[in-house]
Amino acid sequence: MSSERSAVMTAGEELARAREAFAAARRIVVKAGSSSLTTPLGTIDADRVDALVDVLAARRAAGKEIVFVSSGAIAAGLGPLRLARRPTDLALQQAAASVGQGLLIARYTSSFARYGLTVGQVLLTSNDMIRRAHHRNAQRTLDQLLALGIVPIVNENDTVATDEIRFGDNDRLAALVAHLTRADALLLLSDVDALYTDDPRRPGARRIEQVREPADLEGIRIGGPNQTRKVGTGGMVTKIEAARIAGVPVVLTNAASAAQALAGAPVGTYFHPSRESRMSTRHLWLAHATTGQGRLILDPGAVEAVVRRRKSLLPAGVTGVEGDFAAGDPVDLCGADGRVVARGLVNYDAAEIPDLMGRSTRWLARELGPEYQREIIHRDDLVVLDLEPNT
Numbered sequence: 001m002s003s004e005r006s007a008v009m010t011a012g013e014e015l016a017r018a019r020e021a022f023a024a025a026r027r028i029v030v031k032a033g034s035s036s037l038t039t040p041l042g043t044i045d046a047d048r049v050d051a052l053v054d055v056l057a058a059r060r061a062a063g064k065e066i067v068f069v070s071s072g073a074i075a076a077g078l079g080p081l082r083l084a085r086r087p088t089d090l091a092l093q094q095a096a097a098s099v100g101q102g103l104l105i106a107r108y109t110s111s112f113a114r115y116g117l118t119v120g121q122v123l124l125t126s127n128d129m130i131r132r133a134h135h136r137n138a139q140r141t142l143d144q145l146l147a148l149g150i151v152p153i154v155n156e157n158d159t160v161a162t163d164e165i166r167f168g169d170n171d172r173l174a175a176l177v178a179h180l181t182r183a184d185a186l187l188l189l190s191d192v193d194a195l196y197t198d199d200p201r202r203p204g205a206r207r208i209e210q211v212r213e214p215a216d217l218e219g220i221r222i223g224g225p226n227q228t229r230k231v232g233t234g235g236m237v238t239k240i241e242a243a244r245i246a247g248v249p250v251v252l253t254n255a256a257s258a259a260q261a262l263a264g265a266p267v268g269t270y271f272h273p274s275r276e277s278r279m280s281t282r283h284l285w286l287a288h289a290t291t292g293q294g295r296l297i298l299d300p301g302a303v304e305a306v307v308r309r310r311k312s313l314l315p316a317g318v319t320g321v322e323g324d325f326a327a328g329d330p331v332d333l334c335g336a337d338g339r340v341v342a343r344g345l346v347n348y349d350a351a352e353i354p355d356l357m358g359r360s361t362r363w364l365a366r367e368l369g370p371e372y373q374r375e376i377i378h379r380d381d382l383v384v385l386d387l388e389p390n391t
């Protein structure tokens with residue numbers, strides 16, 4: 001009994017220390033969801049925006065850096081476009097985002113100006129995350145804004161995003177931005193004050209204080225977005241995924257508890273950094289922020305080489321190609337049974353691959369020229385998605 005109690009106390013103390021470390025974070029990414037920033041009429045909720053800016057400005061005054069990931073572009077564009085609800089039509093979503101994003105930034109600009117702070121808008125697409133040059137470019141911009149003392153306000157570039165290439169939710173985008181900016185912590189602000197054992201609107205749901213590992217989530221009902229407002233996109237599913245990939249401590253709570261969370265108070269749910277998040281940022285992008293633009297079918301030897309021996313994919317091991325992708329696109333790698341085992345950035349256009357399949361690189365270099373000696377996908381550009389047990 002006494003040893004049980006001391007174990008419980010130790011876990012409690014450990015969590016308190018983790019919360020203190022969260023409060024001490026020098027650079028933090030804060031993400032707020034659409035429902036925390038907009039009204040049911042599809043307009044910006046100026047009071048709530050100002051209240052949140054008060055908290056972020058206080059943090060800045062304490063000498064900390066903030067990167068703010070703000071949703072709400074589509075939701076804030078609904079009112080001006082006289083749309084009663086979030087449209088399903090992509091072109092209308094893009095139009096709403098175009099109107100709403102401008103209004104949001106105008107609001108943030110004046111709200112932060114109350115504290116003498118300047119904001120900078122950063123709109124990202126999933127390509128900015130995957131492609132090495134774009135990725136470095138986004139990183140450089142964010143670094144420069146922070147060095148200048150500006151508050152970067154990040155969102156997905158919804159006006160140009162299409163269903164194929166969009167993140168769709170800002171939770172994972174915020175986790176990836178935490179990697180990109182080498183932040184020390186991530187705060188996710190939603191309309192719900194914590195992760196619960198079930199959707200908190202259902203009776204009997206209990207708050208979960210901390211998540212250490214995937215096993216802590218067993219038996220929890222993780223649902224989609226709040227169906228009353230229908231402006232959020234990911235629900236708890238994408239928040240949990242964000243916490244899994246963030247690579248830093250994550251606290252999930254509501255906007256009203258933001259100040260307390262930043263001060264290390266025991267509010268919301270604390271997610272300890274997971275083991276998977278130690279993957280490199282680019283590999284995380286590839287695994288979580290991209291959709292395969294086509295498929296390559298691999299013979300069993302190539303599956304073994306890519307999945308278990310972490311080798312590059314050579315033309316000799318490819319037996320089929322599906323889809324219409326261009327060199328540099330992310331593609332899914334499948335076994336003969338169609339199961340996706342990996343994703344990678346391909347070095348050839350889809351149309352080039354049939355002539356290369358089954359050939360040795362030496363044969364290709366001799367017959368087609370030295371530029372054909374390159375791998376179909378280099379191992380640095382590959383991430384294994386589906387590991388067999390015990391690998």
Ligand SMILES: Nc1ncnc2c1ncn2[C@@H]1O[C@H](COP(=O)(O)OP(=O)(O)O)[C@@H](O)[C@H]1O
Nearest residue numbers: 033034190196198199223225226232233234235
């Ligand atoms: N186990 C759970 N714990 C907490 N919230 C949950 C759970 N399952 C589903 N939800 C829902 O997730 C919603 C938050 O996600 P979402 O609507 O996408 O918010 P946001 O706009 O803040 O990203 C909550 O309002 C709640 O209805």
Ligand SMILES: N[C@@H](CCC(=O)OP(=O)(O)O)C(=O)O
Nearest residue numbers: 034071072073074169170233
């Ligand atoms: N980029 C979109 C938001 C997507 C999103 O993740 O929304 P939410 O679930 O409210 O954080 C927008 O600004 O409307």
